[in-house]
Amino acid sequence: MTIAYWCVFIMVLLPLPFTGIAKGSRKGFDNSRPRAWLNELDGRGARANWAQQNTFEAMPGFIGAVIIAHLAGAPQFWVDLLAVNFIVLRIFYGYLYVADMPKLRSLCWSLAFFCVLGLFVVSA
Secondary structure, eight states: OOHHHHHHHHHHHTHHHHHHHHHHSSSOOOTTSHHHHHHTOOHHHHHHHHHHHHHHHHHHHHHHHHHHHHHTTOOHHHHHHHHHHHHHHHHHHHHHHHTTOHHHHHHHHHHHHHHHHHHHHHHO
C-alpha cells in the first residue's frame, strides 16, 4: 500500500472524532432519531456535526483523485505528498471548525481542495 492509499484509509476514519464530539456535546443522545437530534445541536456540538458532514462530502473526490492518480501512473512522490497534505489540512479544518475559527477553516478547506485538484494535475 502506498502512503496515498493509507491516507484514503485515514480519510475514511476522519469523520469519527467529529461524530464523537457532536454526540458527546449534549446529554440524551437519541439513537432512534440521530439526525433529528444532531440537527437540534448548537454551538460546539453543531459545528462538530457540520465538520463531520463536510468530511463525508470531501471523501469521494479525494478517494477518486488518489485512485485516478495511481491508475494514471502519476509520480508517486507527488501523489503521496498531495495526499498527506490533504489529510493534514482536513484535520486542521475539523479542529478549526469545532473551535469556531471560520476564516482559517476556510483557508484549510481551500488548500485541501487544491490538493485534490493537484492530484488530477499530476495525473495528466
